[in-house]
Amino acid sequence: MTMHLNDVTLTYPDGDGRLTALDHVTVHAEPGALTAVVGPSGSGKSSLLAVAATLITPDSGQVLLDGTDLVGLSRAQRTSVRRKRIGIVFQSANLLASLTALEQLTVMAHLAGGVTTAAGERAAELLDAVGLAARADRRPHQLSGGQRQRVTIARGLMNDPSVLLVDEPTSALDTERGAAILDLLRRLTTERDLATIVVTHDRDHLAHADQVVEITDGRARVLAAA
Amino acid sequence: MFVALRDLKFAKGRFALMGAVVTLITLLVVLLSGLTAGLGRENVSAITDLDADHLVFAAPAQGQDISFSDSVIPAGTQEAWTGVDGVASVEPIALGMSRVESGERSTGVAFFAVGGSSTLPPAAVRGGEVVLAEQAAEDLGVVAGDTVAVGGTELEVAAVAGRDSYSHAPVAWISTADRPTTGADPTAATVLAIHAGAADLPAADADLGTETVTVADSLNAIGSYSSENGSLQLMRGLLLAISALVIGAFFTVWTVQRSPEIAILKAVGASTGYLLRDAVGQAFVLLLFGTGLGAALAAGLGALASAAVPFVLDPATVLLPAALLVVLGLVGAAASLRRIATVDPLTALGSAR
């Protein structure tokens, strides 16, 4: 499934006026392709992901998920889209303190209706896919930063989404671990036919991307694949 | 309650502390309820146990309420009440406080003087006889067949029966003829215990200068009962209100603390309804454990204490206050729900925590 942001403009209230975070941005993410988003701090990268993730409604423009415009859906409908179709990986590994690595995944099945045996198996399989099978019953404080980030990625895939949105997954990691995370995202994108958008500030990561979008001051420019 | 239950386990210390507070408040409320009921029973059981549905009092003066101590129903009015259409039975009772003596020992009693054929006492009492409530017989160390002096008159203990008491004193049932002379008209009664049947009570009251109330309503005519019961109920009410506030404050702080996690859950697709159910369920589990433990402790303590103080241990004094605390606790916890609804999932994204 495709994720198309068409001519999206987003402003935030800023004192008396409005601050334009996204200025007529168009980005097309295709299944099986990894789109990297780069740009200086404050340029609007996280805002772009927030719009794609239906966490914020743009002032204008379309957010098309397989042709359906998500802008204008009710809050409950957007919540349901996030639950079923979109995987989100946050800038810092946002896990729930009281849950084990495995439970961080099975809770997603619980949100979607119930933890079945199949869901348990899927969670175990995903943890294995991100190399954490042996850490399944650790809680977040017993995991390293990179391991936590990998749990978040596995969680993002738990409900079999078609779109994976990833915000600076490597910002808390050293170069080597950061590269490993990007390798992982690249592999999962191809294997699971995901439309993946990854925000990154690390130019080394661009080698993994099928498409690179550069954002400056809220304006997007599509660069050729590196 | 996927996350809620794991939070309970993970933040054991915090929830144990709150559970302990709920337990202690429950303990207090249940003990107070048992004591209130016990004291109340000591005050009124002789009245509530009467085989009657209504009590007839002399109509009080303008602006005053009916009262056992002021009511005087002369023989003529008693006679007139027996003639009221539809009234099934009329039993005059003259009651008051007195002392019973046996040798060196003496004890305060409430005497209930009734007619020779009355069926109100737990055992028949004829002239020259007294039926003592168990507590009075125990205090005096007497058994059936012994002789005691009630307000100076020598009477034979016909039976030791019942546990009734009135105004915190055990009851001594005597015959009208033997009632301690109080200077009042010896043929007058204090109240009439009646089975009202289909009688038109307001009309009869208007005709005969009386005021008839149900047995339950008559309790407020016992001077000490309303003030005693009122202050204990006030304490109970305050404790319940405090518990709702404390639980509300706890869950509000708890919700604020975990709003980042609420934001994450919302961002990954948890509906607000799901999160609310989770939170209410968590509060419910905590309250159930806290009140359960508190009520069990209170029941144990109450059983021990009932040997020394009046204490009633029954569902109304144990389960009802516990259930009330659960409900009020949930009301308190509900105060935190608005916060859950207003957490913005956007804050989960990119927020460097």
Ligand SMILES: Nc1ncnc2c1ncn2[C@@H]1O[C@H](COP(=O)(O)OP(=O)(O)OP(=O)(O)O)[C@@H](O)[C@H]1O
């Ligand atoms: N909730 C908000 N309210 C007001 N302004 C905001 C809000 N979120 C972001 N902004 C502003 O919008 C602009 C874009 O922010 P955004 O978070 O998208 O940048 P970014 O490219 O992700 O930066 P970074 O690389 O530092 O994460 C910034 O100028 C920021 O100050």
Ligand SMILES: [Mg+2]
């Ligand atoms: Mg950002």
